Amino acid sequence: MKEEQKNFILFAAFAALVLLGWPMISHWFFPQQPAAPAKMIDGKLQPVPNSGVDPATNALKTIRSRDAVLADSPRVAIDTPALKGSINLKGLRIDDLVLREYGQTVAKNAPPIRLLSPSGAEGSYFAQFGWQGAGAPDGNTVWKADGETLTPASPVKLTATNSTGQTFTVELGVDSNYMFTVRQTVANRGGAPVAVIPYTLISRGQRSTDTSQWAAHVGPVAATNDAAHYIDWKDIESTPQQFTTTGGWVGFSDHYWLTAAIPDQRGGVTIQQRGTAAQQYQADVALAQPIAIRPGKEATYTSHFFAGAKEVKLLDAYQKQYDIAKFERAIDWGWFEIIERPIFTYLSWLFKLVGNFGVAIILLTITIRGLLFPIAQKQFASMAKMRQVQPKMKAIQERYKDDKQRQQQEIMQLYKAEKVNPLAGCAPMLLQIPIMFALYKVLLLTIEMRHQPFVLWIKDLSAPDPATILNLFGYLHFTLPSFLAIGVVPVLLGVSMFFQMRMNPAPMDEMQKQMFAIMPWMLMFLMAPFAVGLQLYWITSNVLTVLQQQWLYARHPEMKVPVEKPSTAKAK
Template sequence: MSQDNRNLVVFALIAVLLLFGWPLVQHQFFPTANPPVTTIKDGKTEVLPQPSADPAADAPAAVRNRQQVLAETPRVAIDTPALSGSINLKGPRIDDLILKDYNQTVAKDSAPIRLLSPSGAPDAYFASFGWQAQGLNPPGPDTIWQASGTKLTPATPVTLSAANDHGQRFQIRIAIDQDFMFTVQQTVANAGAAPVQVATYALVNRKGVSEDPDSWTIHIGPMAVHGGSADYDINFKDIDKAPERFDTTGGWLGFSDKYWLTALIPDQGQPFAGQFRAGANKAYQADYTLQPRTVQPGQAVTQTARFFAGAKEVRLLDAYTDKAGVTMLDYAIDWGWFRVVEKPIFYYLDWLFKLVGNFGVAIILLTVTIRGLMFPIAQKQFASMASMRALQPKMKAIQERYKDDKPRQQQEIMQLYKTEKVNPVAGCLPTLLQVPIFYALYKVLMLTIEMRHQPFVLWIKDLSAPDPLTPLNLFGLLDFTPPHFIAIGVIPILLGISMYFQFKLNPAPMDAAQKQIFALMPWVLMFVMAPFAVGLQVYWITSNLLTIAQQQWLYSKHPALKQAAVK
C-alpha cells in the first residue's frame, strides 16, 4: 500500500471514530448542550417539556396531592421579589418555594420553577433547623411552632417559638433578603435549674437524584466547600454506599443542580461537622452539626446560619462570596480549570447582552472583540500561511528530488524554511490561543443560568441548546424525527460551509492524501459540532467569516503573496 493510500485509510478510520465514538466520549466529558426546548412540526415551533428544569416538579396528576399536603399544616407565607411559598410550622421546615423569575419552559404561559416541596408530596425537597437531643429535650418534628407574623418578607422577619417541659424556650428567627438568602437565628433560653448542652443542626433533604446529567466537566449533585476548597467528588452513587463526612471551619454543603442550588451555610467562624447520607426511598440528606455549647441557668445562646435556595446567578453568588463573607459560594458553579478565562468572558458577554438585548448578537460582538484583540497575531499567521504557499513549488521540487531519501528530504525542507525565514508552526498560535476561549464560551453557555432560554432569531429559541431545524425532515414538514447523530441543523450546516471556505484559503498540502483529508475535514467537524449549543456554532461561524475577511484583506495589501500562491 502506498503512503498516500495509507494516510487516507488512517483518516477514514479517524473520521469513523469521530462520527460514531465521539458521542460516547462527549456524553461523559463534554455534554454538548442543554436539552432542546423546542421542536419543529409541520413547519411550526412547538415547546417541549423540560423535566430537568424543576427539582420539585409535580406531575399534573399529583398537583392536588401536593396542595393537600400543604393544607395539612399551619404555615407562614413567603413573599419576596424573587420567591414565593410558605414555611411549615410543623417541624418547622422551609418546604414550599417557587422562583418567580424562572419558568420551566420557553412558553409564555409556562409555570414557574418549583424548587422546594413538602414531605409527603412528589419530589419532596425541604430544609429544617433544630437542636440535637443531648439531654436538652428540644421540640420534635411533630411540634407546631408559634409564629410572630403571617408573612415573611424582606421587611418583616418572622420569629418561631416553642418550649419544652424543662424550662427551656426555643426561638428560630427567619429573615430573607431580596434574592435567595435566608438568615436563621436559633436561640435557646435556659430558664431551668441546671445547665444544658446545646448542639445546633440544620439539614436539607431531597427525594431522588437530580435530572441534570453529572459529567466530568460539570458537577451535579451533592456538593460542599470544606478545608478551603470546593469538593466536586461527592456523588449520589457514593452516598448510596456510605455516608460522606467532613469537619471544617468555614464552608457550606448542599445540593447543586445545573441552575439551582440549596446550600446550608453555618456561622463561618465556627467549626462544624458536615455529612451527606442516603435514606429510605431514594431520599438524600445534607446536614451539619455545630459543636455543643453549655447554657447556664438564666442565660441564652444564639447561633446564626444562612440558607441559600434559588438560582445560581453569577453576580449574586459572587456578591455573597465577596461581600457577605460566605466562603467560596461562587464555586457552586463548576467553572473548572479555566475559570480565570471563563468568568471575564461571562461578565463581558453579559454586559454586551444588556447593551444590545440579544445574546446571539452579544456572542457575535464578543467574537469580533476577540478577533480584534488577536488581529496582530492573526496577521502574522496569515503572512506565514501565505509564505508557505509561496514555498510550495520549491518544496515540491525537493520532495521529487529526494523522494527515495526521506531523511535528506526533511533536512532540505528544514534548510529551505531557514533560508526563506519561514516558521511552519507560526500559523498555529492564533488557533491555540482560541482553544481556551472556545472552551470558556462552551462552559459559559452550559453552566450559567443567564444563558438559559436565551433566544437569537427566528426558530432559535435557546442558544444553549442544539439547532432544532434540520433539512432531513424538510424542516419539520415531514412527520419524521431523524436519528440524533445525523439530525444536522441549519446552523451546523452553515458552520460546515464557513469552514470549507476557510480551509480553501489555507495552503494546500502537497501530499494527495492530505489534500483529501483537508477537503473532508470541514464536513466531519460539522457532524461533530452539530449537537453542541447553537451559541458555540454562532461564535465559530463568526470567527470563520472574520478569518476569511482578514486573509482577503492581507492579500489585497500584499498582492505578491497571492500571485505566488497562484503560481
Template sequence: MKEDSKNFVLFAVLAALILFGWPVISGYFFPTANPPVTKIEGGQTKVVPNPAADPTSDAPGALRDRRIVLAETPRVRIDTPALAGSINLKGARLDDLILKRYDETVAKNSPPIHLLSPAGAAGAYFGGFGWQGDGAPDANTVWTATGDVLGLGRPVTLQTTNAAGQRFQIKLSVDENYMFTAEQTVANGGTAPITVRPYTYVQRAEKSPDPDQWTARVGPMVVVDDDETNLEWDEVTQAGSRFATTKGWAGFTDHYWLTAIIPDQRTPVDLTIRRSAAGRFGAEALAQNPTIVQPGRAAVQTVRLFAGAKEVKVLDAYAEQLGIRNIDNAIYWGWFKVLEKPIFYYLDWLFRLVGNFGVAIMLLTLTIRLLLFPIAQKQFASMAGMRALQPKMKALQEKYKEDKPRLQQEMMQLYRTEKVNPMAGCLPMLLQIPVMFALYKVLILTIEMRHQPFVGWIRDLSAPDPLTPVNLFGLLPFTPPAFIAIGVVPILLGVSMWLQFKLNPQPADEMQKQVFAIMPWMLMFVMAPFAVGLQVYWITSNVLTMAQQWWLYRQHPSMKVATAK
C-alpha cells in the first residue's frame, strides 16, 4: 500500500511537470503553430485580422499616408504574374512591392501582402542600386526611364547624366517570380578618368514583426561562400558587421518573406549589416576594389535583388540555376533538412494530385505506415506475446512482491525464455519521431502550407484548431485562454490514442498503468496548440495502427487465442 502511494505521488508529479512545464519548454524549442487565422464566435467562423501584414495609413504610428508618399515622386510601374508595385525614379529605389499570390488573411476580399514600402510611410522597406565616387548619383537624383512598365520580358533602363558628362544606367529586368536583375553601367563621357564602386542595398525601418524562434529563424542573414550567419536583431550595431566574399549574399528574412542583395558572384565585395542611429536596419554589398573608367570607356556590372516569398521550389531553382549559394536555406530547415525537404516535395506532389493538403497529409501518413509495415508486424507479434505472458507475470509479481530486484531478474528471464522483447512495441513510434518533427517543421516553415484549408472550420492547417467545446463551439460569448481551449481535432487525437493504448498489453507495474491511462489526455493538452496538420498526421497514424492490428488478428487467429488465454 505504501509503495502504491509512492508511485501515485511520483505519477502526479510527473503529470504536473508535463502538463505545466511543457508549454514553457515548447514555447522556446518547439513554437507550437502559426497564429490562428480564424475564430469561432456565435457559431460563425470569423477571420482574424493581420495588422502586421500591410503597413497602411490606418496602422498605428503611421508617418504619412502610403498612397500620398507614392504619389510624390515619378515612378515606373511593376506588373508581373507574381508582383505589382512601382520603382521610385527619385533615388532609383524599389520601394513599392505587392505580392499578388499571397493575401493578408483568408477572407475572400483580403488585400494582398505589401512587402516593400517607401520612406516616409509606416514600415518603410526598400532596396536599390548605385555607385560610390565623385559625380555619382545619390538618393536625391531623379532618373529618367525608357519605359513606363517593368514586366516579364519588358526591361526598363533608368539613366542619368551628371555635369561632367558621365552617364549612369541601370537596366532592370524581372523574372516570373521575385528576382530583379540590374545591369549597372558607367559610361565616362568626360575628359578625365573617374573612380567608382558599385553597390546594392536593402533598408528597413524596423525589425520584422515575426518572432525569431529556435526552429524558425527571422532576421539579418549573410552567406559567405558556403557559410551562413543568422544574426539576432539586437546584435546589429551602428558600426556594422562586415563580411568579405566573392560568392555570397545578404538580406533580411521574415517568416515567409525574404529580401536579399546578390552581388556579382565573380566580384569581391564587402557585405555589411548595420543599424543606423535612428534604428533602421541595412544590408549593403559594396565592391572591394574601385573601378577606374577611362574617358570614352564604360564599365558594366550585373547584380540581383530578391524580394518576395520564400517558396521552396523557387529558392531551390535559384540555388541550382543561378548558382546562388544557400539561398534555399533562407527557409530555416536546420539539422533535419535531409528529411524535411523530401517530405515537403512528396507532400507537395500529393497535394497537386488530390488538391487538399489535409488529404495529402493523410496519404503521407499511409505511405509512412506502409514503409514501416514489416517493423509493425514484429511490434504486433511482441505485443501479442506480452499479452499472453500476463498471467505468468502476475504470478511472478505475487511471488516476489517483497523482492523487487529478484522480480526484475525473473521477468527478464521470462522474456528470454518466451522470446519476447518488451521494447519492440516502441520501435515504430521511435522511427516516426523524426518524421513527425520533419512534418512539424514543414508545416510551420513553408509558405506553401500557409492558409491551406482542410475541411469545414479548418481554414489553415499550419495553425491550431479554432473550434473548442469549452465555449460551446463559439456559442458562448467569450474566448477561452489558449491553455484550456482544446479544439475538436486535439480531442479526436486524445480519443484515438486512448483506443490504441486499450488495444496494447497492460503493463505489469501499477505506476506505468496509471501513466498510460492518463497519457492520451495529457498529450491532448500538449498537442492542442500545435498545427492541425500535425494532429491530422498523428490521428491518421493511430487509426491505421488500430486497423493494422485488426487485420493481423484476422490473418493470425492464433495470436488472438493466445491473447485471450
C-alpha cells in the first residue's frame, strides 16, 4: 500500500507540474491569440542599418494618428476587389493597405485586416521602390502621378527628374488579388553615362503580433533558388543575413499574411534581412550588378511586390505564373509537405462539397480513419497475440530474472514458437504519426479555416472554444488563466477520450491504472488552447476509435480477459 501511495503522489506531482507549466510552453505548440501591439520607446525607432539605401527611408517620426500621417503627403488611391489603400508619392511607398476580404474578427461589420501603415503611425510597415546610385530619387522625393487611382484595369505611372538629366519612372500595376507589378525605368538625357541598381525594400517598425511556433513560422523570410530560409527576429537584430541568388524573394510572414519583394527571377540579386535592438526591421532586394545607361538610352527593370493573404492555391498560381522560386514555401509546410498537400486539397474539396468547414473536418477524419482501418486491425490482432503469450513471457522473466541473457533467448524462442512479432503492433502506429501531424499542420497553417463557423456558438474554427465554463460562458466578466479557460468542446474531448480509454484492456500495474484514469481530464486542460477545428478532429477520431474497438473486440474476445499477474512466489 505504501508503494501505491508513493506512486500516486509522484503522479499527482507530475500532473500538477504539467498543468501549471503548460502556459509557459504552449505558445510554441498551439495556435495563439494575438498579443498586444508592441510599443515605441520614447516615441522613436532607430534607423535600420543599410548598404546604399537612404537611411531616411527607415527613420520614424513621433507616433501620430494614421489619418494625420496619411494627410501629410500627396497620394494615389489603391482600389481592387481584394485591396484598398494608397501610395505615398513622397518617397514612393505603398504604406497604406487593408485586405478587404478578411475581417479582424468574426463580427459582421468588423474592420478589415490592416497590413501596411505609414512611417510615423502605429505599426509602421511599408514597401518602397527606388535605385541606388548618384542622382537617384530618395525618401524625400515627391513623385508625379499620371492618375489618381490604381486599379487592375488602370496602372499608374510615377515620374521624377533630377538635375543632371535623368528621368526615373515607376509604372505600378496590380491584379485583382495581391500582386503588384513594378516596372522601373531610367532614361538618361544627360551627357554622361550613369550606373544604377534597382531595389525594393520592406520596412517594418515592430515585430508581428502573431506568435512564432515550432510548427508555424512567423517573422523574416528569405527564399533563394534552392531553399526557403525561416529567420528569427532576434537573429537579424545582431547580425544581418545576406543571400546572393538568381531568383528568390524576401519579406515578412505573419501567421496568415505575407509581404514579399520579388525580383526578376532571371537575374542575380542580393537579398538581405536586418534589424535593430529597437525592433525595427528591413528586408530588401537589389540587383547584384549595376545597370550602365549611356547618354540618350534608357533601361527598364521589372519586379513584383506581394502584399496579402497566404492562400494556398493563390501562392501556387503566382509561383507558376511568374516562375517565382519557392514562393509556395511562404507557408511553412515543414517536413511532411508531401502528406499535408493532399490532405489540404481533399479538405478544400470537401468544404466546397458540403459548405461547412466543420462538417468537412468530420468527413476528412472519417476518410483518414477508414484508410487506416486495415493498419489498426493488424495492430489490434498483434496486440491480441501478444496478450495471449504475456503470461508465458512473465513466467520466463520470473524464472530467469537473474540471467538476463538466457531470459532474452527464451523470450525470443517463445515469440518464434507462437509466431508473434512484438514490433508488428508498433509499426502501424508509427505509420499513423506523420499523417496525424500533417493534418494538425494543415488545420493550423491554412487561412482557409480562419473565421469559418461550424454550429451554434462556434463561429471560428481556427480559434479556441469561446464558451468557457468557469466564467459562465462569458457572463462573468473576468479573464481566466489559460489553463482554466475550458470550453464545452474541450470537455467533450475529455469525455470522448475517457470512453476510448475505457475500451482498452485494464493494465496490470496500479500506477498505470491511475495514469489512464486521470489522463483524459489532463488532456481536456492541455487541449483547451487548440483551435476548435483541431479539437473537432480529435473528438471525431475518438468516437470512431470507440466504434472500431467495439468491432475489433467482437473479433478478438480474448482481449477482454484480464491478464493474470505472475506469481511472486519463488520457484522451487
